[in-house]
Amino acid sequence: MTHTNQFALLSSRRFLPFFCTQSLGAFNDNVFKNALIVMIAFRLATDEANFLINLAAGLFILPFFLLSATAGQIADKLDKSVLIRRIKLAEIGIVLFGIAALYSGNNYLSLLVLFLLGAQSTFFGPVKYAILPQHLQKTELVGGNALVEMGTFVSILLGTIVGGLLAGFTGDGESGLLWISAVITITAIAGYLASRAIPSAAAPAPDLVLNYNPFTQTARILREAAKTPSVFYAIIGISWFWLLGAAYLTQIPSLTRNVLGGSESVVTLLLCCFTIGVAVGSLLCGRLSGGRVELGLVPIGAAGLTIVGILLASTTGSYQPPADGSVAAFWANEGSLGILVSLTLIGIFGGFFIVPLYSMMQERSAPEIRARIIAVNNVLNALFMVVAAVLGIVFLNVLGATIPQFFLIIALMNAAVALFVFTKVPEFAMRLLIWLLSHTMYRVKHEGLEQIPAEGPAIIACNHVSYVDALLLAGAVRRPIRFIMYKPIYEIPVLHFIFKTSRAIPICSKEKDPEGYARAFEAIEQGLKDGDLLCIFPEGQLTKDGELQPFKAGIEKILQRTPVPVIPMALRGLWGSFFSHKDGHAFSTLPRRFWSKVCVVAGPPLEAAMVKAEKLQETVLGLRGEHR
Incomplete structure (x- = not known):
């Protein structure tokens, strides 16, 4: 097939229903999660709030460790379109339970709902990426991944913003809870209806015997992935990107408050720049790839992440905050444009880095274990995000580094990791020379x-x-x-x-x-x-x-x-x-x-x-x- 515009996929039944389903799911998860975190932060004493917020983040990630191995096996064993519909039905049930938890005022019950939403996302993850190679031609795979990454990050951002805004209404009585309930219920139902239009995606391993031990199953699939070095190191590269992204995003609120002297609205502005950057970078990657998995863009993305990361560290390190913390004051202040451009470019280069790696992992994984490979990738993504939190604690709290210094450290670490991966898989460097x-x-x-x-x-x-x-x-x-x-x-x-x-x-x-x-x-x-x-x-x-x-x-x-x-x-x-x-x-x-x-x-x-x-x-x- 000849290469076509990636946006043409949005008019295809092979892609549009799935795109809508996954975007609505990402939006809903983040509406509930951020609304809950904001309500906890503003209703409880600081110490209790910090404990529950960190517990919430951990509970959402925990299912990826416990259930990803099983989720990957189920995705290989069943028709993926049927499995998606079952997952979306479960989401409706979880949302209804979540509404009851919110009205009860029991924070721990709400945290249980967050764990269930994390479990639902865990089972959706392997299907999300394994279904694309079954429905798309090879010439469409990069464009499809680019649209999925764009849709995911935009949905996460919108869900975070909407969740925070709706949580702010709860101070006026039960009208805020009513709005939250309406939004998450309507979104969950819309996601299920969209999933019903997803075409069938036959099970590649219907006779697979499930192994419910997450540790032995994860180790087994990692050994299978290691037999194809390009797949294994694609997983390492993807997981590293999630570590890098988590390291930046986790520090943005503290950076805004303690370094930039900004308000919550400045936090939203910075998050928007990063997210828009990833969306633009993903779409540009699809455009520049010309319908093939263009690995030559990965070194460009890695180099950009390091160079712009160093620039962000320098810009934030020399920034002099204004007296007023508003967006207008931040925008008018010297150095603010450099910070916004740096965060946007980090997102763009991140899109260059991540889209070809996801496409390569899908294309080169054996079809009969593809979902399990993606499930293991999700486990490592979660693990690397935890490592990002640990690195933040070690450098910022134990070693006493500033946030700009921490940004410099992870930018230099990115260069080291990229060189390691490119040495192990020289194809990246070869494709870069060909692309240039x-x-x-x-x-x-x-x-x-x-x-x-x-x-x-x-x-x-x-x-x-x-x-x-x-x-x-x-x-x-x-x-x-x-x-x-x-x-x-x-x-x-x-x-x-x-x-x-x-x-x-x-x-x-x-x-x-x-x-x-x-x-x-x-x-x-x-x-x-x-x-x-x-x-x-x-x-x-x-x-x-x-x-x-x-x-x-x-x-x-x-x-x-x-x-x-x-x-x-x-x-x-x-x-x-x-x-x-x-x-x-x-x-x-x-x-x-x-x-x-x-x-x-x-x-x-x-x-x-x-x-x-x-x-x-x-x-x-x-x-x-x-x-x-």
Whole structure:
């Protein structure tokens, strides 16, 4: 499928009912939670209020530790659309119980309701992300995740604001409780009605035997996730983002009161900037990804989180609060704009960071355990959020750091964690280089790429114009490609790291290195037997004059040993670029072309028996045409 605007999903029954269901659920949870916390804070003595508020936060997170493992198994065992409807029915029951608790005035009964809402969210979490790959095409997955992240954060913010406002009405009598009751009941019913329109999502593991021990089940699925390093470290990256977000959001009230000298309305303004930033970043990520899981945006997000985090620490550390704590006074004060922009940018870069990681976790998890993988991710998210609270206590209360200093510490910690993850999964760095190349020096267009088989062994045969041919092909083709390339090019510094990461196969002439030549053909044969997509440049070297060089017979030898389809491809527009040999050796002059148009063209697959070097050269030349 071709990539379409991500907002088009909002008109699709495959996505819209689910989007509405999850957004309404996030809104309702936060209306009740924040209304309860505000009422506790303003009705009770400070010591008792602080105890109950912290207990409330813990009770909402506790079910993620206790029940996520079971929730993930149930989501893999049952039809997800049916499970969502049952969860939303349970939400209506919990809300009615919550109304009774609020009217009773019993805070501990209300905290029990909060625990039940947390449990309901725990069971919804694995379904929320596991259902998307079943209903969306691969080209829609990033856009769908971007909309879900946007909807979730906006709903959390709106729920927090509405809950606080409605709680403020309770001081005038029972009218405030009536408003809270009406809002959460109507929202819960609307969520259930929306869930009834969600299409069926068949159970991937209907015969699964449930393991109710959360510790052994979590450990088992973590071991399964570790078998695919990209999935495992995606989980680590996602959990780290939640730690980072919790660290910032938890300190915003204290930052506002003790550092910025602002009122509660300034707290809301800061929260709005962060949340809007995440929503915008998520949508931008979907737009910039071009319909694929673009991991190159993750390092950009990580770098932005560190740089802007340091900027926020510096700006807040030098801020001089005004005498008046109002929003107007804060806005007019020097340094306030920098703080608002920093929080917004942290949210934007957070969207760049989180959306591709969620998409990669979904796409690369085995379908039969996908919900359980997501459940384990939820456990680690909750654990990392607890760690964020512990870090806040240690640095702020034990070591005596200021809040700006704490922001600086976590920004530097983010850089360390990002480097660790990117070292373990070099694909992130490789995709970043490809993304930068295809969005700065070139405008890459595609033709006929849908003719490349979605799975199974095949060989791409392409003309060879520049040192970045492999990068541009890897960026254009959705499937991972293993390149068969001339050994001297494979060993070029920096590019060597990229080619090695993508498991390229270096080869040179039989006369120069007979042992290496034999190893290369063994690796090629094994790769095709494993179902890999390989790419060969049959010319054997870069063109010196922009014209196709004679195709060598090596591809015929490969096909004799392992007959597979051959996809002829051509690169147009690269001759004359900084990386080509036009007017001398490549890299010999400064780049003269930026944002130039390059086209990647694929032709229909050829049967192995039909492929001869000379005919293949004519086919590739026909695809390239006159545009070198």
